Amino acid sequence: MREVSELNRYLVVNQNIEPVVATGAGAEVFDEDGRSFIDLEGGPGVASVGHCHPKVVAAIKSQADRLLQVPGRYHSRLTLTLAERLSALTGGRLTRTFFANSGAESNEGAIKASLKHAFNTRKQGYGIIAFDHGFHGRLCLTSALTGISKQKRGMGTFGTFPGIAHVPAPYCYRCPFGAKPDTCGAKCADAVADAIKTRVPGEAAVMIAEPILGVGGVIVPPDTYWKKVGDILHSYKVTLIHDEVFVGFGRTGKWFAHDWYGTQPDIVTFAKTIGGGVPLGGFMATETLGTAFEPPDHFTTYGAKNQIGIAAAHAVLDVIEGERLLERAASGGDRYMKNLKAIQKKRPILGDVRGKGLMIGIEIVEPATQAPVAEAAKKIEKGLVERGVLISTTGVNGNILRITPPLVITDAQIDRSCEAIDAALAEATDS
Numbered sequence: 001m002r003e004v005s006e007l008n009r010y011l012v013v014n015q016n017i018e019p020v021v022a023t024g025a026g027a028e029v030f031d032e033d034g035r036s037f038i039d040l041e042g043g044p045g046v047a048s049v050g051h052c053h054p055k056v057v058a059a060i061k062s063q064a065d066r067l068l069q070v071p072g073r074y075h076s077r078l079t080l081t082l083a084e085r086l087s088a089l090t091g092g093r094l095t096r097t098f099f100a101n102s103g104a105e106s107n108e109g110a111i112k113a114s115l116k117h118a119f120n121t122r123k124q125g126y127g128i129i130a131f132d133h134g135f136h137g138r139l140c141l142t143s144a145l146t147g148i149s150k151q152k153r154g155m156g157t158f159g160t161f162p163g164i165a166h167v168p169a170p171y172c173y174r175c176p177f178g179a180k181p182d183t184c185g186a187k188c189a190d191a192v193a194d195a196i197k198t199r200v201p202g203e204a205a206v207m208i209a210e211p212i213l214g215v216g217g218v219i220v221p222p223d224t225y226w227k228k229v230g231d232i233l234h235s236y237k238v239t240l241i242h243d244e245v246f247v248g249f250g251r252t253g254k255w256f257a258h259d260w261y262g263t264q265p266d267i268v269t270f271a272k273t274i275g276g277g278v279p280l281g282g283f284m285a286t287e288t289l290g291t292a293f294e295p296p297d298h299f300t301t302y303g304a305k306n307q308i309g310i311a312a313a314h315a316v317l318d319v320i321e322g323e324r325l326l327e328r329a330a331s332g333g334d335r336y337m338k339n340l341k342a343i344q345k346k347r348p349i350l351g352d353v354r355g356k357g358l359m360i361g362i363e364i365v366e367p368a369t370q371a372p373v374a375e376a377a378k379k380i381e382k383g384l385v386e387r388g389v390l391i392s393t394t395g396v397n398g399n400i401l402r403i404t405p406p407l408v409i410t411d412a413q414i415d416r417s418c419e420a421i422d423a424a425l426a427e428a429t430d431s
């Protein structure tokens with residue numbers, strides 16, 4: 001068999017590493033020699049119902065025999081009933097869905113609808129607010145929305161878009177204001193009002209934000225943050241888009257991560273989990289935002305028409321409901337937290353452990369100063385692969401290990417992966 005290093009020359013430059021993954025089942029994947037790995041990346045965030053869940057596979061196979069793609073402008077009952085199901089998940093508050101193919105495309109559509117709404121309501125400006133450390137995809141507008149500079153390096157004007165003001169994320173472990181969470185008075189929330197008053201051109205039209213940040217390093221806002229920001233946005237009639245591409249559909253232990261905070265977003269974007277491995281994304285909107293476009297303002301060839309993705313999504317929702325995966329995400333998350341906090345006590349290189357449900361970040365630091373250490377995080381990632389565990393490093397400083405496994409991960413797999421994390425931490429600390 002030819003080496004992958006030789007074959008990889010045919011792909012555009014990428015970050016791919018070994019193993020060469022050949023098959024998957026539940027929370028595990030297997031390489032070409034049949035060696036198993038616990039998948040703590042989960043896709044990333046895609047394989048929430050597990051790799052190759054039999055119900056998702058069966059739905060895809062059965063749909064493939066019937067219809068793959070609906071021609072251009074025609075209805076599909078499968079798509080319409082999926083939109084109805086999604087609306088029900090929001091208690092009927094978000095009434096209309098647009099289906100797309102990826103997270104970035106879903107976010108671009110959501111911003112486009114918000115700007116059209118701003119036009120329809122005669123706003124005196126088109127300002128967009130987004131988070132430092134936020135991540136929204138790698139197309140031009142979504143790169144511009146992303147608050148991670150290194151992802152736009154050396155690309156000229158690609159990743160810039162007029163009218164965007166970034167605001168500090170509520171990153172309490174490394175507070176941008178140098179404050180303590182219980183005494184800070186929510187300075188990060190006030191920064192949103194400041195941006196509306198001082199930094200957007202004219203008026204702010206929309207804020208887009210992950211309710212819990214993923215790629216930025218699993219940043220979990222304090223309990224009161226979103227209520228305060230929601231009130232500010234409401235008072236300035238600014239549309240709120242929650243990007244739930246990573247955290248949506250149960251990962252945090254609720255259907256949507258913003259459910260933890262009680263915010264009432266005008267739009268929720270989604271992708272990853274919903275397709276169970278088949279590309280599908282989209283956005284759900286209130287009646288007002290969902291009717292802001294006039295045909296043919298917005299459309300995509302696949303999305304709502306791609307019946308394999310839509311059939312897979314129905315099966316994914318069936319599995320999340322039938323296997324009670326919200327509860328599983330919550331209990332699995334608790335188990336990780338307990339294990340990781342115990343490890344943290346003996347390994348000070350583990351500076352912070354945080355998360356909600358099965359969206360967990362562990363920050364690798366220099367114990368004396370808490371400074372981020374990316375090299376050690378990379379070493380731990382490598383040590384974990386050697387021990388049969390796949391994990392990714394993330395965050396602006398590259399020092400955060402992100403644990404986002406399939407929600408079906410078993411207690412035994414959680415414990416085994418924590419033992420491997422402990423051993424890899426020991427190796428990185430001792431060497």
Ligand SMILES: Cc1ncc(COP(=O)(O)O)c(C=O)c1O
Nearest residue numbers: 102103104135136137214245246
């Ligand atoms: C929060 C968030 N938004 C958007 C995206 C982009 O999704 P995609 O890669 O499907 O375009 C991601 C991908 O990781 C994400 O985590």
